[in-house]
Amino acid sequence: MDKEKIQYYEKKLLERRAALTGIVERTENYGREADTDLTQDPADKASNAYTKELLFSQSTNDRLILTLIDEALQRIEDDEYGLCVHCGKEVQPKRLEAVPWARHCITCQDLQERGLLEEEE
Numbered sequence: 442m443d444k445e446k447i448q449y450y451e452k453k454l455l456e457r458r459a460a461l462t463g464i465v466e467r468t469e470n471y472g473r474e475a476d477t478d479l480t481q482d483p484a485d486k487a488s489n490a491y492t493k494e495l496l497f498s499q500s501t502n503d504r505l506i507l508t509l510i511d512e513a514l515q516r517i518e519d520d521e522y523g524l525c526v527h528c529g530k531e532v533q534p535k536r537l538e539a540v541p542w543a544r545h546c547i548t549c550q551d552l553q554e555r556g557l558l559e560e561e562e
């Protein structure tokens with residue numbers, strides 16, 4: 442992959458990373474504030490717990506993406522960015538455009554989603 446293209450994806454990755462880091466931090470602050478608020482009535486508490494649960498599952502997902510973004514940035518450094526971590530073939534540009542932290546080409550991703558891909562890690 443040429444340098445310009447890699448820089449383009451790197452920029453996307455870094456922007457997404459900055460945005461997600463902000464969201465994860467805000468979510469954690471919100472969780473702490475909700476915990477220390479003792480003046481709420483029980484109905485408020487219940488809806489708060491629900492919101493927290495939603496935020497928590499969202500932030501788990503965000504953390505996962507953050508990890509994948511870090512791995513992608515590492516692959517840029519290792520000069521392996523854009524190559525499928527499983528078969529080593531180039532990941533389709535359309536796929537990288539949508540998911541710049543994609544680890545697998547579309548074929549391997551499909552296998553993985555069906556539980557047919559053996560990870561070598």
Ligand SMILES: [Zn+2]
Pocket residue numbers: 525526527528529530545546547548549550
């Ligand atoms: Zn592959």
